[in-house]
Amino acid sequence: MLEELTSKLPKLPTLASVRKMSPISRKEMNNGLLFLSPWLFGFVAFTLLPMLATLFFSFINLNITDGIFSTPKFVGLDNYAHLLKDPQAGVSPGFWFSSKTPSSFLITIKFALYALPVGIFAPLLLALLMNNRHLKGQFIFRSLFYMPYIVPFVASVFLWGGMLNTETGWINRLLLSMGMAKDAVPQWANDVNWVYPTYVIMGIWGIGNAMLIMLAGLQGVPTELYDAAKVDGANQWATFWSITFPMISPVIFYNLTLNIIGLFQYFLVPLVVNNGTGRPGGATLFYNLYLYKTFFTYQDMSYGSTLAWFLFVVILVITVLLFSTAKYWVYYAAEARS
Amino acid sequence: MNRKILEGINSTFVTVVALSLVIVFLSPFAFMMFTSLKTREQISVVGAPIWPAAQPKFTYDGKEQDVFKVPVAQCAGFDANSTAIENFALIKKGRQESTFVDPNNLDKGEFVCTVSWRALDRPWTLSPTWANYTEVWNTIDYLQKLGNTAFYAIVTMLGTVVSCILVAYGFARFRFPGRDLLFVVLISTLFLPGAVTIIPTYAFWAKLGLVGTWFPLMIPHFFANAYNVFLFRQYFMTLPRELDESAMMDGAGPLRILWSIIIPQSYPVIIAVVVFHIVFAWNDYFGPVIYLSGAPDKWPISYALSTFNGIYGAQPQLIQAGAFMAVILPIILFFVAQRFFIQGIVVTGVEK
Numbered sequence A: 001m002l003e004e005l006t007s008k009l010p011k012l013p014t015l016a017s018v019r020k021m022s023p024i025s026r027k028e029m030n031n032g033l034l035f036l037s038p039w040l041f042g043f044v045a046f047t048l049l050p051m052l053a054t055l056f057f058s059f060i061n062l063n064i065t066d067g068i069f070s071t072p073k074f075v076g077l078d079n080y081a082h083l084l085k086d087p088q089a090g091v092s093p094g095f096w097f098s099s100k101t102p103s104s105f106l107i108t109i110k111f112a113l114y115a116l117p118v119g120i121f122a123p124l125l126l127a128l129l130m131n132n133r134h135l136k137g138q139f140i141f142r143s144l145f146y147m148p149y150i151v152p153f154v155a156s157v158f159l160w161g162g163m164l165n166t167e168t169g170w171i172n173r174l175l176l177s178m179g180m181a182k183d184a185v186p187q188w189a190n191d192v193n194w195v196y197p198t199y200v201i202m203g204i205w206g207i208g209n210a211m212l213i214m215l216a217g218l219q220g221v222p223t224e225l226y227d228a229a230k231v232d233g234a235n236q237w238a239t240f241w242s243i244t245f246p247m248i249s250p251v252i253f254y255n256l257t258l259n260i261i262g263l264f265q266y267f268l269v270p271l272v273v274n275n276g277t278g279r280p281g282g283a284t285l286f287y288n289l290y291l292y293k294t295f296f297t298y299q300d301m302s303y304g305s306t307l308a309w310f311l312f313v314v315i316l317v318i319t320v321l322l323f324s325t326a327k328y329w330v331y332y333a334a335e336a337r338s
Numbered sequence B: 001m002n003r004k005i006l007e008g009i010n011s012t013f014v015t016v017v018a019l020s021l022v023i024v025f026l027s028p029f030a031f032m033m034f035t036s037l038k039t040r041e042q043i044s045v046v047g048a049p050i051w052p053a054a055q056p057k058f059t060y061d062g063k064e065q066d067v068f069k070v071p072v073a074q075c076a077g078f079d080a081n082s083t084a085i086e087n088f089a090l091i092k093k094g095r096q097e098s099t100f101v102d103p104n105n106l107d108k109g110e111f112v113c114t115v116s117w118r119a120l121d122r123p124w125t126l127s128p129t130w131a132n133y134t135e136v137w138n139t140i141d142y143l144q145k146l147g148n149t150a151f152y153a154i155v156t157m158l159g160t161v162v163s164c165i166l167v168a169y170g171f172a173r174f175r176f177p178g179r180d181l182l183f184v185v186l187i188s189t190l191f192l193p194g195a196v197t198i199i200p201t202y203a204f205w206a207k208l209g210l211v212g213t214w215f216p217l218m219i220p221h222f223f224a225n226a227y228n229v230f231l232f233r234q235y236f237m238t239l240p241r242e243l244d245e246s247a248m249m250d251g252a253g254p255l256r257i258l259w260s261i262i263i264p265q266s267y268p269v270i271i272a273v274v275v276f277h278i279v280f281a282w283n284d285y286f287g288p289v290i291y292l293s294g295a296p297d298k299w300p301i302s303y304a305l306s307t308f309n310g311i312y313g314a315q316p317q318l319i320q321a322g323a324f325m326a327v328i329l330p331i332i333l334f335f336v337a338q339r340f341f342i343q344g345i346v347v348t349g350v351e352k
Helices: A015-019 A023-057 A078-085 A094-098 A104-130 A138-150 A153-163 A170-177 A195-202 A204-219 A223-231 A236-264 A268-273 A287-297 A301-329 A333-337 B003-036 B040-044 B131-139 B142-173 B179-191 B195-207 B215-223 B226-238 B242-249 B254-265 B267-283 B286-292 B301-306 B316-350
Strands: B057-060 B063-071 B085-092 B098-101 B111-113
Touching: A023 A301, A023 B142, A023 B179, A023 B195, A023 B215, A078 A301, A094 A104, A104 A138, A104 A195, A104 A204, A104 A236, A104 A287, A104 B003, A138 A204, A138 B003, A138 B316, A153 A195, A153 A204, A153 A268, A153 B003, A153 B301, A153 B316, A195 A204, A195 A268, A204 A236, A204 B316, A223 A236, A236 A301, A268 A287, A287 A301, A287 B195, A301 B195, B003 B316, B040 B316, B057 B085, B131 B142, B131 B316, B142 B179, B142 B215, B142 B226, B142 B254, B142 B267, B142 B301, B179 B226, B195 B215, B195 B286, B215 B286, B226 B267, B242 B254, B254 B267, B267 B301, B267 B316, B286 B301, B301 B316
Parallel strands: none
Antiparallel strands: B057 B063, B063 B085, B085 B098, B098 B111
């Protein structure tokens, strides 16, 4: 899916080229655009215009009670200046180490550092296990590891939340029965130091999709390559780094990109588990959660829009950086051939 | 060592590793089932078994009596050297001595054991209770929530399938300047954070007075989405063009070709999109939270379940019963249609 974006951007058509078209190709264009029209309309109405409106809101002062069509009061960059000075948002590095309550931006980054390695390596290791030629019943295992992915997210949060309940959950009961002291067992979602690992565990059921994609990538590696490596006397580690990894690098890149973008927007789990309160100790007031609270709870449209555009720009910059690294480590077989 | 034996050892080892992983991975389902069948009493007792159980009672002389695990050596009329422990019903409590009967041997009559009844354990027997399910069923009006979810899933599924097929057909079969650029724009919407559009969109629906209705949740699905358009387009591009062209020779228009040539060849991908969409709609939580929070009679099952945390915070047996009722249908759907799930995912991930 990403190959379109990593390869060269298609050119914008010029008016002259459209004018020069033959009647047949003109008809083809009209038909094509007609079929595209549901998306074109939807894109303008539900994506492009709202995006621009969000940008516009960030330069004015607006509360939801004012209504969107009231006369705008331009405030220039005031909202952005406020954003830089807001210790809760914490987008300026000055707040990262000084502020007493954890800032939302730092929380988001911190959690990503826990969740990203799991989000990449857990599905990769599982896919390697599924692809092991010694494994019996590959199809059954593949289905069973994928299946929790379709469990509604609220339910999976409740299931793992129950497992991790400090009193009645199986995990703490297991730890106690293994001889751990009662005051030494983790307090999971109630403990500032355990709440991020808890969320990572609650998200572990989401790896099925990435596992399937990586498995399909592994199965698509031509066996001739492995045979050639064997002839050359390469060991398993060398084979993995010189053949398997480059061949599945597009799949890893795809998962990495989606994971990072998803983690910057992370907020549904704390919304359900801790009701979006930020408990314990403000450690779960993620950036996106703060954004939604600013709008839906405090009804501040302008500051909410400012937070949203800042998030958008951060995600855009990271995506562009990520894509610019792609040429060093992502291998597109089709491109190399042409 | 014999090569075959080595293979066998390897197979066993790898398969056992996978099996243990899958057991740990799926253990929350067992937790859910067991917990949902427990009584509230059992959950509050420290040291109760993890499976649904109850402490048996015995009716003696018209009264319900608790049953205890008694070391028989302490009881009058039993072998004083015995190490056996039996389940006896407590008739009369005492600090030093208590009176018991043996439920399995009533002829023996009442007898006295020199034990402090407070120090005795009580036995547990397997005893699933179904009351949690009835309670959840009634509290959240499960049938109504199920109906809401199905209504939401089916209406938006129709909108998604029809609009995405039309758009994908446009991308797959028509050449015109700017098409590839539009496709790039379409794919990049996948990476757009929802936050950057939600505020004006919400304000817009609020202005129209439609917050609290289905419209804000359903209408956008009638205008195609990147993920499913991509799936359809990849599939359409693998279909040979010869059939299209010969139909065109016969004077068929583009819609006719789509309807009679493309769609009949595309059932696998259509089914994949249908099941993906149903799972999406079943799972959708945030949309209903923002647009339907004031209209409980329209809540889908996911949202209704999420309110349990507040209502039943201290009652895991009800939360797990609710979770079961929310997961059972998607799981059945998955096992029925798993072939299509797996194909669809592979297309998006690998055929970049």
